[in-house]
Amino acid sequence: MWKALPVAARTLVWVRVLNALGAYALSFLAVLAGPDLAAAALVLFGVMALLSRWAGAFLLERFSPRGVLAAGLAATGLALIALALAQGPAQVLVAIALVGLAFELYEPACQELVARASSGEQRHTSYAVMGVALSAAGAAAGLVAAVLLPLGVRWLIAADALTCLLAAVVALAFLPRNDIPQAGQRSESHDQRRDAVGGRWRPPAALMRLTVAGTAFAVGSLAVMMYLPLALLERGAPAWVPGLTLAGAAVLAPLALWAARRLLTGRSHQAILGMGTLLLASLALVMAITSSPQLTMAAYLACTVVNSVLLGRWQAAVADAAPEDDRPRWFAFQGSSWGLAQPAVPPLATLAGTIAGTAGAGAFLTAGVAFLLVPVVLRRTPA
DSSP states (O other): OTTTHHHHHHHHHHHHHHTTTTGGGGGGOOOOOOHHTTHHHHHHHOOOOHHHHHHHHHHHHOOOOOHHHHHHHHHHHHHHEEEEEOOOHHHHHHHHHHHHHHHTTTTHHHHHHHHHHHHHHHHHHHHHHHHHHHHHHHHHHHHHHHHHHHGGGGHHHHHHHHHHHHHHHHHHHSSOOOOOTTTTTHHHHHHHHHHTTTTTOOOOHHHHHHHHHHHHHHHHHHHHHHHHHHHHTTTEEEEEEEEEEEEEHHHHHHHHHHHHTTTTTSSSSHHHHHHHHHHHHHHHHHHOOOHHHHHHHHHHHHHHHHHHHHHHHHHHHHHHHHHHGGGGHHHHHHHHHHHHHHHHHHHHHHHHHHHSHHHHHHHHHHHHHHHHHHHHHHHSSSS
């Protein structure tokens, strides 16, 4: 599977993995900010990260994906250095805002690079392999964090800055130099579409539906991911079980992707996403109903298998459906679904917890309902 990927996609996977080895630091923003600033810091970071993704899409109209990717990684590294050195509430908040503003700059460029380097099923495979590799890198990052955390949160942030800067160097050194057309050289059809709406870009209906469905999917995925450890502990599992379960999922993901690759060749992304999310909904509702830690673990590992099949499908669906000139904006708009879902999950899980009885069960109930919405929305989206 790895050898079948285009060279640019393989290089990009290594760039993202290198960057992900330090990405754990952002999980400790609230710790660095302190209890008085934590809420404001997290909200500020989330808002700036959403703006960052859109800024990355607009930069792609002027610069090459390779340049935007490297610049975004370098900017994130420099902002993290500023955060590691920040003293006092004002400096910390300003540094967090800068980190957020740089944090997603590279994401549309990353997706655009894969879209240009591949097509069809190879395109989906490239996105999927990247997702699996990032999951594995995240598991390794947890081990790095365990070593550095006793030294202090600022050491974690400094290590994250270093991986960002190294990833930027690797991107500049090894990614192909395939620049996109500069301003004034874009296709005539692109300019005609822009003129037709008075100079303003408006998301088409297909993109709106993909984004609504993607937001529901993100809510379900985040609800399971964020609350699984808590749910296992609520149900009497030993303290070492959540970590072992997550490690098992990281091992299972690439195996499931490899096993399902040939079975699903030729099927539309919408069909696979619709069927997959129905399975995820069923598994999430099982986790909401049961009080058994063993059944919860088994259902979560089954969710991992299904999610592995879905990895890369959203990006591939956007890349296949978007007009080439507007593809970066489609990536930015649909990718915003995760930024919208993240602050929505805790209150939804808390509300559902009043019905389900515990926070973990409430989160799984939220996930089940969210996953059920995905195929309903996708039915109206062209394949």
